[in-house]
Amino acid sequence: MLKTVQSLFNGFLGAVSVTSIEFPATQVPSSNPNTLDDYEEGTWTPSIGRSSTFGTYTPGVLDGGAYTKIGNVVYFSGRADGSSSGASGGVWVVRGLPFPTVNNASIGRGPCLIIENDVTLSNSRIMQGTNDIQAPTLVDTAATRYFSGFYYIS
Amino acid sequence: MTIEQKIEVVSIEISKNGIVHVVTEESFMVNKVVKSKTQNRQGFVPGDDVSAQPQNVQAICNVAWTSEVIAAYKNNIGV
Numbered sequence: 001m002l003k004t005v006q007s008l009f010n011g012f013l014g015a016v017s018v019t020s021i022e023f024p025a026t027q028v029p030s031s032n033p034n035t036l037d038d039y040e041e042g043t044w045t046p047s048i049g050r051s052s053t054f055g056t057y058t059p060g061v062l063d064g065g066a067y068t069k070i071g072n073v074v075y076f077s078g079r080a081d082g083s084s085s086g087a088s089g090g091v092w093v094v095r096g097l098p099f100p101t102v103n104n105a106s107i108g109r110g111p112c113l114i115i116e117n118d119v120t121l122s123n124s125r126i127m128q129g130t131n132d133i134q135a136p137t138l139v140d141t142a143a144t145r146y147f148s149g150f151y152y153i154s
Numbered sequence: 155m156t157i158e159q160k161i162e163v164v165s166i167e168i169s170k171n172g173i174v175h176v177v178t179e180e181s182f183m184v185n186k187v188v189k190s191k192t193q194n195r196q197g198f199v200p201g202d203d204v205s206a207q208p209q210n211v212q213a214i215c216n217v218a219w220t221s222e223v224i225a226a227y228k229n230n231i232g233v
Contacts (some may be wrong), residue, residue, distance in 0.1 A: 025164070025165070026165070040193070041193075042192060042193035042194060042195060043192060043193070043194045043195070044194065044195045044196065044197070045194060045195070045196040045197075051231060052228070054199075054201075054202055054203065056203065067195070090231075095197065095199065095202075096195075096196060096197045097197060098175070098195040098197065099175065099195070099197075100169040100171070100173045100175075100197075103170075103171060103230070127231060129171055129230050129231065130173070130199060130231055131173055131175075131197035131199065132199070132231075154170075
């Protein structure tokens with residue numbers, strides 16, 4: 001049975017074994033809503049600034065993030081302890097989400113949990129058509145910050 | 155036994171609204187055999203300061219981020 005499944009998949013996906021399915025590095029999008037067309041996992045690099053003039057971010061030693069993309073959904077978590085300088089205008093954002101969010105006001109926005117110095121920040125949200133998480137109540141000095149969430153891509 | 159680390163930019167992706175993602179791959183090799191591989195994504199939006207990035211990333215951003223693209227991006231996010 002496994003051999004049969006493997007033979008079937010080989011025609012569509014390239015390298016397939018009974019223990020893993022390998023997708024191409026660059027997604028080949030499918031218009032069929034019942035088709036899984038991508039999987040990717042990795043790390044990403046978060047930084048903090050303001051949405052108008054981002055400024056310069058000095059990272060903390062434990063900064064970093066991880067993500068898993070399954071089809072058109074990205075799950076992520078991260079940490080950004082550093083401080084920002086020269087930022088102005090707009091609102092505070094965590095920038096650098098691993099893929100752009102879908103540019104759609106209905107599904108491109110979503111909640112994101114940010115904990116800064118043991119306090120959950122209110123009104124933090126993923127923004128449509130960006131790779132930003134808006135965090136209006138974030139402070140601009142070095143702090144311990146964790147975040148996680150998920151979002152849709154186009 | 156030789157242990158090597160290799161970090162290289164494997165792709166630079168540009169979305170429709172000008173967001174640039176730089177994909178970097180880090181490999182660890184023992185005696186030329188890859189033992190582990192991880193991938194990192196770093197994202198930049200139109201108008202970001204990319205002066206600390208590799209030359210090819212700067213060049214692509216400079217071409218992609220016209221004043222119209224930057225203005226359209228900022229207008230879309232409302233700043």
